[in-house]
Amino acid sequence: MLKLALTAAISMMLVFEPVAAEAKSKGRTAVVKRIKVKKHEPAKLVASDNRQRLVRRVIKVRGKRKVVYEQVRRAAPALAILSAGDLAGLNLTHDPLALRSSVAYVLDQDSSEVLFEKNSSVALPIASITKLMTGFVVVQAHQNLDEILTVTEDDVDHHKFTSSRLQVGTRMTRGDLLHIALMSSENRAAAALGRNYPGGINAFVAAMNAKARELSMNNTHYVDSSGLSSQNVSSARDLAKLVSMAHHEPLLRQYTTDPNYVVEAGGRALRYSNTNYLVAMPDWNIGLQKTGFINEAGRCLVMQAMIQGRNVVMVFLDSKGKQSRTADAGRMRRWLEAIKPPVIPAAAAAGVPVTVSAGAGVGVGAAPLVQ
Structure with a gap:
């Protein structure tokens, strides 16, 4: 029971904790956040904002493979610095x-x-x-x-x-x-x-x-x-x-x-x-x-x-x-x-x-x- 509870706790942390990572995409910064998604539900969660999408990831939790989804939102272009x-x-x-x-x-x-x-x-x-x-x-x-x-x-x-x-x-x-x-x-x-x-x-x-x-x-x-x-x-x-x-x-x-x-x-x-x-x-x-x-x-x-x-x-x-x-x-x-x-x-x-x-x-x- 303790092992199951610990595994569940780690899984929940992995699901809800924002990922401290940034990716470059066409000169813009993509902000990544991991979210909890129920089975067969990803299609419903695609945001109407065309700068936001879901990416399927396979991770390992205590040696076991686990499928998670990351919400990727492409940041708006940075404002140009005026000279x-x-x-x-x-x-x-x-x-x-x-x-x-x-x-x-x-x-x-x-x-x-x-x-x-x-x-x-x-x-x-x-x-x-x-x-x-x-x-x-x-x-x-x-x-x-x-x-x-x-x-x-x-x-x-x-x-x-x-x-x-x-x-x-x-x-x-x-x-x-x-x-x-x-x-x-x-x-x-x-x-x-x-x-x-x-x-x-x-x-x-x-x-x-x-x-x-x-x-x-x-x-x-x-x-x-x-x-x-x-x-x-x-x-x-x-x-x-x-x-x-x-x-x-x-x-x-x-x-x-x-x-x-x-x-x-x-x-x-x-x-x-x-x-x-x-x-x-x-x-x-x-x-x-x-x-x-x-x-x-x-x-x-x-x-x-x-x-x-x-x-x-x-x-x-x-x-x-x-x-x-x-x-x-x-x-x-x-x-x-x-x-x-x-x-x-x-x-x-x-x-x-x-x-x-x-x-x-x-x-x-x-x-x-x-x-």
């Missing part, structure tokens, strides 16, 4: 190239002629594009790239809890940390670079902001060396200035465009890859680049590239979709290869405010959010 650009309505701005980026700016590097612009004066979060200024400050300060630095707990991301392959205690040269920070957007590497600046991270951030003022990046402000904070903001016009100046530094050109790199960390070799796959494409001639992403910023990309014999700086901010920023770069390149000035943008027909520069430039604009 700062979305909240400002920049995603509603149309352009003649149908870019997925809310902000775009393309500049002839040699003549400073604006070739294309869209919301280019709006200051938005820039995510890991911040690291380009981090690298610029390190190189301009002529810090010893062979000095061994140690990753500490202070370099761990307690803001967005991003992961890292650099364990606390890892010892590495400043040059290698700079390399993987720029090429692979390694957050702990960028944090360690800022922390090991004379005066510490606060002095480093102050140097970043001083450099921004020196370059007349008036819509730019930094609060950390990694870009994890959404308070690191800039405009596309400002970032084009940074890209143009950073392109003069051979080390930044090399580190940002290497397809991959191997570092020694704790006695083991770690292979890092570039976050921008375009650097390995033979049909691209990229001189400098940096990617970035946090939810508040969307997908971001800055690049210097040679297109049709012309040195071009491209900036794309708040792009929607994992590959959309590089796809926008491809759209822009094809457009630049095809245009013959002057070009009158098709966006004008849609009632979008458009300006045309003295050359072939196209502009679609909005007022800046931050001055």
Whole structure:
């Protein structure tokens, strides 16, 4: 009797206890709950909600097979996280190239002629594009790239809890940390670079902001060396200035465009890859680049590239979709290869405010959010 009672109790627990499991189904989370079903009754219990169904399962209870039914309800799609650009309505701005980026700016590097612009004066979060200024400050300060630095707990991301392959205690040269920070957007590497600046991270951030003022990046402000904070903001016009100046530094050109790199960390070799796959494409001639992403910023990309014999700086901010920023770069390149000035943008027909520069430039604009 005791054995039967115990078996019954376990069976009841298995029948009524919610299952602590989640399953992925077409990008949605399926919430599973086990329910008690009488024999021949499952068909009656199929819910009218088309997101809910019953699944037959065979389990073992004390070594014996038992048939149970699980009520599976597919969760509604999660609400999309709005970026700062979305909240400002920049995603509603149309352009003649149908870019997925809310902000775009393309500049002839040699003549400073604006070739294309869209919301280019709006200051938005820039995510890991911040690291380009981090690298610029390190190189301009002529810090010893062979000095061994140690990753500490202070370099761990307690803001967005991003992961890292650099364990606390890892010892590495400043040059290698700079390399993987720029090429692979390694957050702990960028944090360690800022922390090991004379005066510490606060002095480093102050140097970043001083450099921004020196370059007349008036819509730019930094609060950390990694870009994890959404308070690191800039405009596309400002970032084009940074890209143009950073392109003069051979080390930044090399580190940002290497397809991959191997570092020694704790006695083991770690292979890092570039976050921008375009650097390995033979049909691209990229001189400098940096990617970035946090939810508040969307997908971001800055690049210097040679297109049709012309040195071009491209900036794309708040792009929607994992590959959309590089796809926008491809759209822009094809457009630049095809245009013959002057070009009158098709966006004008849609009632979008458009300006045309003295050359072939196209502009679609909005007022800046931050001055």
